[in-house]
Amino acid sequence: MYTAFITVTLRPAILDPQGKATHHALQNLGFEKINSVRIGKYMELQVSADTKEDAEVAVRSACDKLLANPVMEDYTVRVEPAG
DSSP states (O other), X not given: OEEEEEEEEEOTTSOOHHHHHHHHHHHHXXXXXXXXXXXXXXXXXEEOOSSHHHHHHHHHHHIIIXXXXXXXXXXXXXXXXXX
């Protein structure tokens, strides 16, 4: 059993209105040193696989097909033994 840690973010060229709104709110709260904000998604998946490589292939396939929009988003995957 493996745990996959996935971070999905908008590609740099894609406008991030949620990040812009959060940045504006932070500035209004006095956080002037924060220059920009980008908002993304974080997921953890439990994967049954024989090897770490098999688990990573399964998770990347899930990201490509459902968990991330390949046109607008990038993702990173880290796989570790569960427990």
